[in-house]
Amino acid sequence: MPRLAAAGSVLAVSLVLSGCSSDGAATKASRSPDPQVVAPGKPGEPAKMLTADEARKARGDDAPDSADFGYVQMMIPHHQQALVMTALAKRHAADARVGRLAARISAAQGPEIGAMKGWLSGHGGPRAEGHHPHGAMPGMAGAAQLERLRAARGAKFDALFLTLMITHHRGAVTMATEVLSAGRNTLVEEMANDVIAQQSAEIGRMERMRATLR
Secondary structure, eight states, rough: OOOHHHHHHHHHHHHHHHHHHHHHHHHHHHOOOOOOOEEEESTTTTTTEEEEEHHHHHHHHOOHHHHHHHHHHOOOHHHHOOOOOOOHHHHHSSHHHHHHHHHHHHHHHHHHHHHHHHHHHTTSOOOOOOOOGGSSSSTTTHHHHHHHHHOOOOHHHHHHHHHHHHHHHHHHHHHHHHHHOOOOOOHHHHHHHHHHHHHHHHHHHHHHHTTOOO
């Protein structure tokens, strides 16, 4: 009987050890490889597949530089002028398509202004090196152009609104493209990419619309 009990104890220990080894192997087998991250390349360069650790190292210092501050500080009044123009379209557009487009632009750029102001506040407020007069911002309508838009009605308003807004959008895309190569803050990069994607699509839509105005 003692010998039988001892044998049973050895068997129990073996089963426990075997179970631990099996669980460890299962745990190890269940582990997935490091997740892959798509890292966009610079203009003209292909994207790369990186692990999460590699992506963190490649990102480097995320602290905003003067290009990031300059972009945000210019894009806020740039968007604000777009809201002035879309408010006029709400009252004076004759073509329903122009009115709907203006409403979409307003709905998108209003919250974007809030996000950029929040970013600026979270990073210490405006910086002198990021300040530029309105005339230095590509695509901005001049005072005389805005007065013409305010005075226009009907089809003339629609045509002028689309012409000014296409130029305005192209200026925003130019600014966003520049900060992608000169800035280094991830959030600014994301905002700039959104501007490029959304406003490039709207430029195409406005050009097609302008071609069909009567």
